[in-house]
Amino acid sequence: MKVTFPHFGNVYIAGKAFFEELGIEVIPPPKSSRKTLEMGTKYSQETICLPLKVMIGNFIESIEKGADTILLTGSCGPCRYGFYSILEKNILEDLGYDINFIVLDPISEGIKVLKSNVYKLFNAQNIRDVVKAGKLGWQLIKKADYITDLSNRKRAYAVNSYEVDLIVDRYYKTAEKTFGAKELMDLMDDTINKLNKVKLKDKFNPIKIGLIGEIYTIIEPFVNMEIERKLGHMGVLVEKSLTPTIWVEHHIKSYPFGSKTERIKYKKAKPYLKTLVGGHGRETVGSAVYYAESGFDGVIQLLPLNCMPEIVAKSILTTVSEDYQFPIMTLILDEMTGEAGYMTRLEAFVDLLYRKREGKQWKNII
Numbered sequence: 443m444k445v446t447f448p449h450f451g452n453v454y455i456a457g458k459a460f461f462e463e464l465g466i467e468v469i470p471p472p473k474s475s476r477k478t479l480e481m482g483t484k485y486s487q488e489t490i491c492l493p494l495k496v497m498i499g500n501f502i503e504s505i506e507k508g509a510d511t512i513l514l515t516g517s518c519g520p521c522r523y524g525f526y527s528i529l530e531k532n533i534l535e536d537l538g539y540d541i542n543f544i545v546l547d548p549i550s551e552g553i554k555v556l557k558s559n560v561y562k563l564f565n566a567q568n569i570r571d572v573v574k575a576g577k578l579g580w581q582l583i584k585k586a587d588y589i590t591d592l593s594n595r596k597r598a599y600a601v602n603s604y605e606v607d608l609i610v611d612r613y614y615k616t617a618e619k620t621f622g623a624k625e626l627m628d629l630m631d632d633t634i635n636k637l638n639k640v641k642l643k644d645k646f647n648p649i650k651i652g653l654i655g656e657i658y659t660i661i662e663p664f665v666n667m668e669i670e671r672k673l674g675h676m677g678v679l680v681e682k683s684l685t686p687t688i689w690v691e692h693h694i695k696s697y698p699f700g701s702k703t704e705r706i707k708y709k710k711a712k713p714y715l716k717t718l719v720g721g722h723g724r725e726t727v728g729s730a731v732y733y734a735e736s737g738f739d740g741v742i743q744l745l746p747l748n749c750m751p752e753i754v755a756k757s758i759l760t761t762v763s764e765d766y767q768f769p770i771m772t773l774i775l776d777e778m779t780g781e782a783g784y785m786t787r788l789e790a791f792v793d794l795l796y797r798k799r800e801g802k803q804w805k806n807i808i
């Protein structure tokens with residue numbers, strides 16, 4: 443079995459070391475690129491949401507490097523993600539690829555299939571093996587996310603923000619050459635040390651922006667056009683409302699009640715949206731309220747074109763923005779999104795946040 447999975451932010455780094463440690467051959471997905479998206483767009487339905495198109499491109503690239511098994515998390519929520527694995531399997535079969543899918547559906551969908559998939563995937567003979575592998579995966583994901591978050595914080599305060607990019611890019615490149623958890627953990631520690639040595643500006647109070655919206659678009663830098671870096675270079679402190687760590691904490695570690703932070707967000711969303719609308723639509727609304735109440739200057743909603751839950755959330759965010767007098771901007775992303783226009787909108791939004799801070803008049807550009 444040669445396993446691959448979609449490129450999903452920094453998860454490929456943790457995923458590669460995790461499977462290597464378990465003795466399973468892994469083909470980490472190559473970084474998503476224009477070529478990945480073009481291939482995915484060519485073979486997917488035109489109106490399907492953006493993540494599926496990029497994933498199809500990821501899978502074709504990994505299959506061409508030898509992968510024969512695709513790992514995917516499942517969903518039962520009222521959005522297209524619940525059909526992703528079936529759609530993707532059909533598309534790949536139509537292209538002539540004979541590929542095995544392992545879908546980790548939510549526990550609520552039935553424990554039997556999930557158990558057998560987890561045992562197969564974790565190379566486990568018993569529950570102790572599963573717990574041991576799970577703990578390792580959790581450590582790796584948490585540390586990979588810590589580095590992403592640390593680099594975002596350092597970039598906002600750094601005297602030379604491009605120094606942070608150099609450290610992070612070197613880390614990504616070297617991670618591809620490491621083998622197993624120990625080598626990767628050492629590299630991660632070394633990267634953290636380097637990031638902590640970056641020279642920071644004195645008495646600097648950066649603009650703070652929360653990134654909210656569809657999970658894949660928040661986490662995958664190719665899809666969101668490296669929004670964290672772009673804002674960081676403008677001296678903006680970015681916090682993501684969803685990360686792999688937050689997802690695991692909520693859906694796996696704290697099952698069945700959910701994590702405390704996410705439950706708080708549901709509560710905050712409730713006056714505006716009482717029910718599940720699929721994807722992370724409810725979290726988007728709750729996160730906007732959360733950031734408005736937490737002293738952030740504004741939020742940016744990332745919405746992949748045709749994403750039903752985020753369209754619902756977008757219509758509600760106008761009211762949240764008015765109620766809290768809180769700037770919110772929505773960025774819609776698809777394969778046609780151009781970098782120049784995207785950058786102009788980011789700059790205009792950051793300008794608006796500075797104006798608001800200075801007590802000048804501002805008008806939302808949601």
Ligand code: SF4
Nearest residue numbers: 491521522523721749
């Ligand atoms: S959340 Fe939106 S973009 Fe993601 S799978 Fe569902 S509909 Fe598509």
